[in-house]
Structure formats: structure tokens, C-alpha cells
Amino acid sequence: MNMSMMKLVRKWAPSALALATMSSTAAFGATEVKWSQWKTTEVGAKFMEEFKAAFEKDNPDITLTLVDSPFTGFHDKAIVLYQAKKLPDVLLIQVDWVAEFADLGMLEPLDAWIAKEPNSFIDNIPPTFHQKWRGKQYYLPIESGAVAMFYNTDIFKAAGISGPPKTWDEYDAVAKKVTNPEKKIFATTATLAVEPPTNATYDIYPLILQAGGTIIDDKTNRAAFNSPAGVKAIERYVNLVNTAKIAVPGVLSNGEKEKRANFGSGNVAMMFEGPWGIAIQKQLNPNLKYDIAPLPAGVTTGTMVRGSLNTVTTQAADKEAAWKFVRWMSGPKGIEMWSKGTGGFPARSDVANQAWFKEKTLFSAFTQSMALPNARSPFLGMPNAVQMNKIMTTEVQNVVQGKKNAKQALDDAAVEWDKILAAAK
Amino acid sequence: MKAKPSFRRRHRQEIQAYAYLWPALLMLGALMLYPLAQVVRMSFYEVSLQREIWVGLGNYAQLLSTALFWQTLWQTLLFTAGSVALHLAIGLALALLLHARINVRFRDFMRGLLIIPWLFAPTVAGMIWVLMLAPFGVANGFLASIGLLSPEATINWLGSPETSLLSVTAMNVWRAFPFFMVMLLAGLQAIPEELYEAADIDGATGLGKFWYITLPGLRGVIATIVLLDSIWTFRAFDPVYVMTGGGPMNSSEVLATAIYFDAFQKLKFGYASAEAVVMFLILFVVSAVYVRRAVREIG
Numbered sequence: 001m002n003m004s005m006m007k008l009v010r011k012w013a014p015s016a017l018a019l020a021t022m023s024s025t026a027a028f029g030a031t032e033v034k035w036s037q038w039k040t041t042e043v044g045a046k047f048m049e050e051f052k053a054a055f056e057k058d059n060p061d062i063t064l065t066l067v068d069s070p071f072t073g074f075h076d077k078a079i080v081l082y083q084a085k086k087l088p089d090v091l092l093i094q095v096d097w098v099a100e101f102a103d104l105g106m107l108e109p110l111d112a113w114i115a116k117e118p119n120s121f122i123d124n125i126p127p128t129f130h131q132k133w134r135g136k137q138y139y140l141p142i143e144s145g146a147v148a149m150f151y152n153t154d155i156f157k158a159a160g161i162s163g164p165p166k167t168w169d170e171y172d173a174v175a176k177k178v179t180n181p182e183k184k185i186f187a188t189t190a191t192l193a194v195e196p197p198t199n200a201t202y203d204i205y206p207l208i209l210q211a212g213g214t215i216i217d218d219k220t221n222r223a224a225f226n227s228p229a230g231v232k233a234i235e236r237y238v239n240l241v242n243t244a245k246i247a248v249p250g251v252l253s254n255g256e257k258e259k260r261a262n263f264g265s266g267n268v269a270m271m272f273e274g275p276w277g278i279a280i281q282k283q284l285n286p287n288l289k290y291d292i293a294p295l296p297a298g299v300t301t302g303t304m305v306r307g308s309l310n311t312v313t314t315q316a317a318d319k320e321a322a323w324k325f326v327r328w329m330s331g332p333k334g335i336e337m338w339s340k341g342t343g344g345f346p347a348r349s350d351v352a353n354q355a356w357f358k359e360k361t362l363f364s365a366f367t368q369s370m371a372l373p374n375a376r377s378p379f380l381g382m383p384n385a386v387q388m389n390k391i392m393t394t395e396v397q398n399v400v401q402g403k404k405n406a407k408q409a410l411d412d413a414a415v416e417w418d419k420i421l422a423a424a425k
Numbered sequence: 426m427k428a429k430p431s432f433r434r435r436h437r438q439e440i441q442a443y444a445y446l447w448p449a450l451l452m453l454g455a456l457m458l459y460p461l462a463q464v465v466r467m468s469f470y471e472v473s474l475q476r477e478i479w480v481g482l483g484n485y486a487q488l489l490s491t492a493l494f495w496q497t498l499w500q501t502l503l504f505t506a507g508s509v510a511l512h513l514a515i516g517l518a519l520a521l522l523l524h525a526r527i528n529v530r531f532r533d534f535m536r537g538l539l540i541i542p543w544l545f546a547p548t549v550a551g552m553i554w555v556l557m558l559a560p561f562g563v564a565n566g567f568l569a570s571i572g573l574l575s576p577e578a579t580i581n582w583l584g585s586p587e588t589s590l591l592s593v594t595a596m597n598v599w600r601a602f603p604f605f606m607v608m609l610l611a612g613l614q615a616i617p618e619e620l621y622e623a624a625d626i627d628g629a630t631g632l633g634k635f636w637y638i639t640l641p642g643l644r645g646v647i648a649t650i651v652l653l654d655s656i657w658t659f660r661a662f663d664p665v666y667v668m669t670g671g672g673p674m675n676s677s678e679v680l681a682t683a684i685y686f687d688a689f690q691k692l693k694f695g696y697a698s699a700e701a702v703v704m705f706l707i708l709f710v711v712s713a714v715y716v717r718r719a720v721r722e723i724g
Contacts, residue, residue, distance in 0.1 A: 076689040083474060104474045104692070181577040184561060193584075195670025197690075249560035252673035253584030258559075267561075386690050397673045401586065 037092035040068035089316035096385035140330035141347035144307035145275035146369035164293035190247035193255035197389035207233035209302025226410035275345035383424030472694035484699035516605025543603035551667030558582035586676035612646035
């Protein structure tokens with residue numbers, strides 16, 4: 001090797017060596033934060049890349065790595081990753097999973113970090129998402145929303161129905177009027193599949209609230225849905241499915257996928273769904289003509305509030321960096337960009353009050369629903385909501401099949417729920 | 426007197442064989458024996474991800490006294506027996522058809538076509554059948570087109586306790602019959618033609634030839650593939666998980682899915698381990714029969 005070549009090597013070798021020892025996925029000098037979520041499939045890779053770029057522009061010392069997995073099996077996969085000590089830094093979860101994952105030791109409490117933020121940061125997050133588990137705050141929402149009623153305006157128009165039903169009686173009348181099995185048009189897709197066990201959120205729990213019932217008694221921390229109001233709610237539901245036959249056949253095997261596909265294909269007049277359904281329907285059928293209204297009221301109103309929540313995991317490589325991402329995403333800028341890009345309902349009132357959002361008339365029903373009495377999210381206080389949802393779904397299946405009456409089914413579900421609630425104390 | 430050769434010299438071939446085998450055996454040990462030992466150990470504890478409490482045989486006692494376990498075991502046996510029997514019947518029928526004196530090109534084409542279901546991963550096959558068996562899917566549409574179902578009626582194949590396990594079994598049969606077909610076809614081609622010629626001379630009927638020549642000639646192959654398929658089907662997870670999730674009302678739950686849900690949804694890892702050990706013991710007995718047969722044949 002001649003002298004000039006040797007000088008070149010001596011000059012660049014240290015840099016080359018430094019580069020070679022760096023992580024292949026992190027930008028030069030940046031910390032990597034891995035965010036595990038299921039949203040890429042729902043909202044598209046293009047937007048997710050834009051979102052990532054926006055975060056990294058505000059935080060040039062952090063490289064955000066998107067780790068996408070389908071929603072089906074996401075919960076189980078997270079547990080397996082935790083056992084394998086390979087949890088990502090930030091984990092997106094559902095409201096149902098907070099207590100369970102926290103008790104398993106998967107989630108880092110955020111209280112200390114939140115305490116350093118100005119009051120306006122947490123005050124603008126809906127009170128539902130201030131619920132703590134065992135006195136600690138483990139999450140921040142990225143999107144939220146109450147369950148409302150999507151309705152196909154073409155089907156309504158063809159049936160001569162002028163507007164969405166506002167009460168149970170109006171709903172029953174509309175449902176019977178629009179149902180036409182010969183034309184394969186049904187009022188709704190009743191969803192009682194056990195996997196994933198989130199269907200009770202849309203079909204069962206809101207009905208119990210609308211009937212004047214409660215899911216869990218806050219004072220005794222015991223199941224309270226097996227009241228006369230709860231029984232009335234289930235009896236009405238089963239009657240609509242079995243007697244009036246207003247639901248798409250296959251109730252016991254229909255889930256969220258089928259519900260959304262049926263609505264998107266124009267086979268179903270009404271669908272109970274959250275604001276995340278707007279983006280999903282846009283992907284399924286952008287030409288579908290529909291509107292959204294609050295859920296019909298029984299003796300009172302009632303709906304479930306759900307949301308997708310970001311958490312910092314206990315196995316995060318750099319918890320401070322992970323918090324930076326969580327904080328940014330649930331802050332005004334992150335929520336505004338996320339809501340604009342995905343069509344999701346903002347999880348901050350300062351963003352929901354912005355002019356651009358107020359102009360989105362489709363979301364007004366969700367805003368109204370969140371403000372009504374009985375907009376609840378009991379999941380945040382359920383120690384194993386996945387299992388409890390499955391128990392409820394299985395018992396309602398028993399009623400649909402005629403194996404139990406509503407009272408027996410709810411009593412049996414309450415016994416199992418109370419065991420789980422008691423074990424978690 | 427000649428000196429006795431050393432141990433090493435006497436067993437040189439065996440030592441050489443083990444020398445080649447030990448890396449693979451070590452890997453197998455790590456990948457199989459260690460997880461197995463862990464599962465057996467966990468079955469004696471009440472296990473959550475953060476603590477373990479010794480319960481001795483408590484998990485087994487709870488398991489054996491739970492009605493759902495016995496229901497699940499029964500459904501697993503039904504699923505296995507039904508799948509294996511139909512695999513054999515359909516596989517044998519098609520193998521006999523393909524073995525008949527037909528155009529070679531046509532036979533090769535049909536053999537290629539009929540093997541297609543075997544190429545699908547169980548998950549993919551399950552998803553396809555979910556769509557086919559949907560209330561307004563191809564299956565109901567076909568039945569309506571041939572007049573067996575009225576146009577506005579539907580059969581709730583996956584959402585009815587009466588038909589959920591049957592539907593999963595049907596998918597499993599469709600996906601795996603080609604394996605039987607291919608193995609039995611190979612077995613048929615190994616039966617000497619002279620036996621059939623001699624039977625023809627003696628005036629044997631078709632049924633007679635099948636009963637006294639074909640079946641005995643296929644006995645070894647049938648025994649092997651039935652045993653293997655029983656093991657594979659007994660521990661099948663994908664078809665049930667993808668198609669029904671074990672529902673409705675646990676009517677299509679099998680041991681594999683029950684273990685999964687008990688572990689990852691109910692978070693009862695110790696109990697799920699006990700279930701897994703029971704499943705392992707059942708499969709071990711079946712496998713022992715197969716291994717004994719194989720060793721006898723090699724001997």
C-alpha cells in the first residue's frame with residue numbers, strides 16, 4: 001500500500017469503525033424508539049410514514065420505528081413478547097387491556113412524567129382517560145370515541161325513513177321496516193363472536209346502560225349487570241335477533257370484521273361503531289352514503305367510550321425517549337395530525353374545539369354522545385376485561401341459542417365476573 | 426490367542442454414528458426437552474407472569490373435575506377421528522381412481538390438481554373456508570342453486586353449535602386428504618401386478634381383489650399414515666382458531682385452542698401447562714405405537 005493510500009485509511013478508518021458499530025436501525029446519533037401498533041393496516045403506510053417524519057422533525061434525537069401487527073392476536077402477542085423480554089418501547093393498547101397488562105408488570109406508570117407537564121396538557125384529555133388503575137396512570141389516549149350508530153342513508157331513503165331512530169321503539173320499528181332477507185338487506189349485523197371478545201362493547205354493554213342498568217357497581221366492585229334492567233336489555237336484543245330476525249344471519253360467528261364489511265357493502269342499514277369506523281369505511285367503500293347519530297335511548301342514553309392508548313413498557317430500552325414519543329403523540333400537535341390524517345376522533349378537547357374539526361359534521365354525533373349521561377368506559381377498571389368480555393359474550397350466546405334465559409345467563413356471568421374482580425383485589 | 430479388539434474398535438461404527446448425531450441431538454434437546462421440562466414444571470404451580478405458587482397436583486385435579494375439559498377432549502377426539510376417517514376414505518378412493526388404467530398424462534394432471542389443497546397453509550385454508558361458509562357465502566349459495574336451501578334462508582355453519590365443529594372438520598379434511606392420496610397411490614404402485622393377474626385367472630371379483638390383495642398390500646402404509654395423521658390432527662390449532670375461535674359456546678373448542686386461551690386470555694399458565702401435559706401424554710402413547718412399529722420394521 002503506498003503512502004497516500006495509507007494516509008487515506010488513517011484518516012477515515014476511525015469514522016468507518018464508528019459507523020460499523022452503530023445500530024443499523026437508528027439514525028446516526030439518534031435513540032431508537034420502537035412503537036408497536038396495529039394502525040398501519042387501518043390507516044395506511046403512507047400516512048404512518050408522514051407521522052413518523054413529523055415526530056422525528058420535532059425530536060431529531062429520536063428515530064421512531066413503526067412495528068405493525070394485525071389487531072387480531074395483538075393482545076396475545078404482546079404477552080408473549082413480554083415473556084420473551086422483547087416488548088417494544090411504546091405499546092399501543094386497548095382500554096380493555098390496561099388493568100391486565102399493568103398487573104402483569106408490562107406497563108410503566110406515567111404519573112411522574114405527567115406531573116412535570118403543564119396543567120393544560122392533562123386537562124384537555126377527556127376525564128374518562130384520567131381513570132387510574134391501582135392509583136396509577138398507565139396510558140395516554142391517541143384517539144377516543146363513543147360508540148354511535150352509523151346508518152346507510154340510501155337504504156333509509158328507499159324505505160321512506162326520514163331520519164335516524166332516537167329511541168328503542170323507533171329503532172325496533174326502523175329495523176323491521178328496512179329488513180328484507182330476499183334482497184339480503186338487514187337492519188344490523190349482530191356481533192356475538194367470541195374472538196376477538198370486543199363485540200360486547202358495541203352490542204351488549206350500551207344496551208344495559210340504556211335500560212337503566214350498570215355494568216360494575218363502583219361501591220362494591222361487583223358485577224351489577226344482572227339487574228332487572230340488564231335482563232330487559234338482553235331480552236330485547238335476543239328478541240330482535242331471534243323473533244324479529246332483523247340481524248344478518250350468523251350472529252354467533254359475526255364479529256367486527258363482518259360488521260364493517262356488511263355495512264361497507266351496503267347489506268346492512270345500521271351499524272354500532274366508534275369514530276375509528278369512519279376511516280375504516282373510507283378504505284372499504286369510499287362511495288358509501290351514510291350518516292352517524294347517537295345510539296337510540298332506552299329509559300336513558302348510554303354508550304361505551306373506547307380508545308386506543310399509548311403506554312411505555314417496562315422493557316423499554318430508553319424510557320425517557322419512549323415518554324417523549326407518548327407525550328408528543330398525545331399532545332396538541334400529535335393529536336391534531338393523527339386526527340386529521342386518520343379521520344379519528346381527537347383525544348383532546350383543545351383539538352376537538354378547533355374549527356377544522358367542528359366542520360366535520362360526521363363527528364358531531366360522537367361529540368354529542370361523549371357529552372350525554374352514561375358515556376362510560378368500565379374497561380379501564382376491569383382486571384381482565386378480555387376474559388370478562390368473553391364470559392359475557394358466551395352467556396348471551398346461550399340466551400340466543402335458547403339454552404338459558406336472560407336472567408340465568410347474566411347471573412352466571414356475574415358469578416364469574418365477581419371471581420375475577422375479587423381475585424384482583 | 427488373538428487379543429480381543431478394544432471397545433472402541435468393536436463399536437467403531439456406532440461411535441462414528443453418534444459422533445455425527447450429537448450436534449443434532451443437542452439442538453433437539455434444547456428445543457424440545459427444555460421447553461417440555463418447563464411445561465411439566467409449571468403444571469405443578471399456579472403461574473402468572475410475576476409469581477409462581479406451588480400447588481402440586483392441584484391443576485390436574487381442577488382440570489379433571491372441569492366439565493369443559495372433558496367436553497373439549499371429547500370434541501378433540503371427534504375432530505380427530507372424523508378427520509382421519511374421511512382422509513383415509515377420500516384419499517383411498519382417489520388413489521384407486523388414479524391407479525386405474527387411465528391416460529398417464531391425465532393421471533399426472535389430476536394428481537397435480539388434487540394436491541392443491543395440501544399446498545395451503547392451515548391458516549389460509551381456514552380463512553378461505555370462513556368466507557365460503559359465511560351466511561351468504563358460496564356453500565349456502567350452492568345449496569340454494571340446487572334447491573336444497575331456499576334463497577332467503579341460510580345455514581349458519583360457523584355460528585351454530587350443531588355445525589361449527591363439523592365445518593372445521595370439513596376444512597381439515599379438504600386440506601389434508603391429498604397427503605393420504607399421494608401416500609396410498611405410492612403404496613398401490615408397490616403391489617405386484619402379478620397378484621391381480623392371478624386373481625383374475627381365479628375369477629376374483631373387483632371387491633374380492635380389493636379386500637384380499639389391495640388392502641393387505643396397503644396395510645403398512647395405512648397404519649403409518651393413520652397414526653401420523655392422528656397425531657397431527659389431535660394437536661391442530663390453526664383451523665379452529667381461525668374459523669371459530671372455539672365457539673360458539675365452546676362447541677368447537679379443541680385441546681390446542683383451550684390451552685392457548687387458558688394461557689394467554691385467562692392468564693392461567695399453570696393450568697394450561699397441566700392441559701398441555703395431558704395432551705402430551707395422550708400423543709406420547711400414540712407416538713410410542715408408531716415408533717415401536719417403525720423400529721420393528723427396521724429390525
